[in-house]
Amino acid sequence: MSLPHAPQGDLTRFISRDPYRAVSRVADRLGADAFRGKLMLGDTVFLTGPEKAQLFYSDDMMRNGAAPWFLRETLFGRGGVQSLDREEHRRRKALFLGLMTRNVPAQLAAAFSEELDRLAEARPGRVVVQDEMIRLLTRVACTWAGVPDSRSATHAGMLSDLFEHAAPLNWAFVKGVTARRKANAWAGELVSNTRAGKIRPPRGSALDEIAGYRTAQGDPLGREVAAVELLNVIRPVIAVSAFLTFTAHALATHERARAAAEEAPENLVQEVRRTAPFFPMLAARTARDIEIEGDAVAAGTRVILDIYGTNRDARVWDDPYMFRPSRFQDRDIGPYDLIAQGGGDHASGHRCPGEWITIALMRAFTEWTTRIDYIRPRQDLHFEMQTLPALPSSRMIWTDLRPASV
Numbered sequence: 001m002s003l004p005h006a007p008q009g010d011l012t013r014f015i016s017r018d019p020y021r022a023v024s025r026v027a028d029r030l031g032a033d034a035f036r037g038k039l040m041l042g043d044t045v046f047l048t049g050p051e052k053a054q055l056f057y058s059d060d061m062m063r064n065g066a067a068p069w070f071l072r073e074t075l076f077g078r079g080g081v082q083s084l085d086r087e088e089h090r091r092r093k094a095l096f097l098g099l100m101t102r103n104v105p106a107q108l109a110a111a112f113s114e115e116l117d118r119l120a121e122a123r124p125g126r127v128v129v130q131d132e133m134i135r136l137l138t139r140v141a142c143t144w145a146g147v148p149d150s151r152s153a154t155h156a157g158m159l160s161d162l163f164e165h166a167a168p169l170n171w172a173f174v175k176g177v178t179a180r181r182k183a184n185a186w187a188g189e190l191v192s193n194t195r196a197g198k199i200r201p202p203r204g205s206a207l208d209e210i211a212g213y214r215t216a217q218g219d220p221l222g223r224e225v226a227a228v229e230l231l232n233v234i235r236p237v238i239a240v241s242a243f244l245t246f247t248a249h250a251l252a253t254h255e256r257a258r259a260a261a262e263e264a265p266e267n268l269v270q271e272v273r274r275t276a277p278f279f280p281m282l283a284a285r286t287a288r289d290i291e292i293e294g295d296a297v298a299a300g301t302r303v304i305l306d307i308y309g310t311n312r313d314a315r316v317w318d319d320p321y322m323f324r325p326s327r328f329q330d331r332d333i334g335p336y337d338l339i340a341q342g343g344g345d346h347a348s349g350h351r352c353p354g355e356w357i358t359i360a361l362m363r364a365f366t367e368w369t370t371r372i373d374y375i376r377p378r379q380d381l382h383f384e385m386q387t388l389p390a391l392p393s394s395r396m397i398w399t400d401l402r403p404a405s406v
């Protein structure tokens, strides 16, 4: 058996024109959940669906050198946990999981709820949900991470540019690259100052733990890698803003979302995570010569896992294109079914360690929307499917925001 080939050959342009749907469109056309093609001129195997996601998270794959160059210049930085494999990865990953102890999601959600209630009390005239949530979450993230700067919200633009302009899809990519340079310098200085005893972040905070982390050889992380890891904690908390904007969009466009916000907020959170166009795909390389569906795939071949399509795989999800929060009622979510934040095991694999925090913050936001009133003026609600994340054009505008009248 050999894997089918994408009729387009090199998929680079096809993917940059439609990054979320490209892989599953080819897979559907070929009637296969694994196929060969080229990406940026390199031989690539594309995978979609839960079964192939399991392969993607197996020991047959590695991450070192797998991420495309532009993500290292923006979103990820260099030398962070995303690029590690095997024992070195497991050890570094434990650092992150250690920061997410049981009560952390609830603490962050409580801090965020307070910020949200203050926002409503202040009765701002007009709010752009995405921008306002970036501002609030920057404060929540920096405080939690132990950053001793009460004006941390001034860094909101720099930190959000890291994830809003991560791919070279348009000119704004320059903003992402500039933000990475500035953010590394900022976070690197925080680490150096902590190590020099000039600042004393709370014990157990991300800044404290990362500054004090030792490798298996007993060495501290280099300043730049430590900066990258500190940003790996702060940046994605701020990126939850996108999921909140997608939640606001769902509330604006689906009656079922409004009902779920009142009756089963957790279900709404999961349905937004399943359907939101956030990360389209993930990249790895084969760690050795392997066979996929009986076809020999050489060591070092790039492998792409389709997140967007897997979250809509009809073998797992009934009516996958329907927005239906109730599908999560009494349903166990398998480790490779809903992979908005990666799949498999958190400790041994690359699955996102911030999943519990993300869910807690989304739930706090969802519950808050039931305690407020606002007007949603006419606006462009289309998702910008060529940007990452594919936010609604208007970034969700609300006016007359206030606490709900009782």
Ligand code: HEM
Residues within 6 Å of the ligand: 081, 082, 083, 093, 096, 232, 233, 234, 236, 237, 239, 240, 241, 243, 278, 279, 282, 339, 340, 341, 342, 343, 349, 350, 351, 352, 353, 354, 355, 357, 358
């Ligand atoms: C906005 C919501 C979030 C989304 C959509 C998201 C998505 C993802 C995805 C797709 C991965 C890659 C999984 C893989 O490579 O297999 C990942 C990894 C990661 N995420 Fe998140 N994440 C979010 C929130 C968070 C939060 C709140 C944190 C920390 C506070 C976090 C920290 C990380 C780290 C450190 C990794 C690398 C893990 C590893 O390589 O082992 N993320 N995330």
